[in-house]
Amino acid sequence: MKLNLLFSKIAFAFILISQFVFSQDFSTQADFSNFKVSYVGSDQYIHYNYDVQGKYRGYNLAMYFNTVSNDTRIFTNSVFDDSNYDPIYYPTSTTIDTWNLIWDDFSKVKNALKYILVIKTWPVYNSDGSILIPELTKTLEYIRPIETPNLTVTSVQVYSSSSGVKIFDSNTSSNGGPQLQKNASYQFKVIVTKTGNAAVNNLRFDLCQFNILQGDYPTVPPKTIKTQYLSFGQAQNSAVVTTETTIADFGSDYFMGIAFHLDKDNTIAETNENDNIKLLGAAYHGKMANIGDKIEVSVYDINGNLLKKLKTTSDDTDFMNVKSQLRSGKYILRSNEKSRQVLIK
8 A cells, every 4th residue: 555655656746747847848738629429339338539739748538428417427537648758749630539438328328419528638837836838628529410210119018998907018928919809998008119319209100900810901901090199309219108999899800900000101201111010919809708807817837736826807818917926937827718838037
């Protein structure tokens, strides 16, 4: 500890002495310009460049995203010649291309609207202790160019409107689609994802029911359409659309289709105009057990040993409520109406 402290004092003294000795070398103050960020990656590195001209003993860097605060600081760094602490001189404008480790979550930094680089040069003193060149603070900004967005539906959850039970989740459900009943009401929670940093206003969202046995939407016209609109701010990359609808009458069919259609009128320019529709197949029933009725589900291990019995509602057709109460593993779930083998991760 004492040895490290001694070295620190010697280094500080050397820097201070060098500022006196070489003060006569400074005829031009350093200037900085043309700051640009070229890369922000999941490897936690940010690549950037800026131009410098003139002489400097050293300077401190601090980069921020969107605004200058402790919460938005990306990194701090110091630049100087640590070999002999000589002044560094760039007679003409020179581009410094470099990188730093990102201290914060890179996704916050990556989605920033602008980057701010604050540079503070070290002061230079005359031999009598007076200031030859004072500290200079230069703030440079780089505003990200507006990027064309792409809009997609990335996940779907379905809830029974009467009981509130989640009956389907596209991220975890194993049976391909929900089981829905004619004239029953369901709530759909859909996550829409936006790439790029452009604001999007009045994005049209359609939930369409169609006869999947006749083909796919939009070749098959929808039987019903539920429309609403949403918007994204520049820094916003996802939004949840919640819509409630009643299942139409598909006669004696056992299957139906649901389409989630974004920007049906093509009013928003996107990088990909061909991925705005997400299709979901669903089992269709003219009549199931009374929605909301309590049912008992027996839980067995993979060898057929009864582990426990749990309660859920008749509209929990994928046993979502039951599976949420079980640990990771393989199970067999049985009710009076059906039996299913499930893997819970």
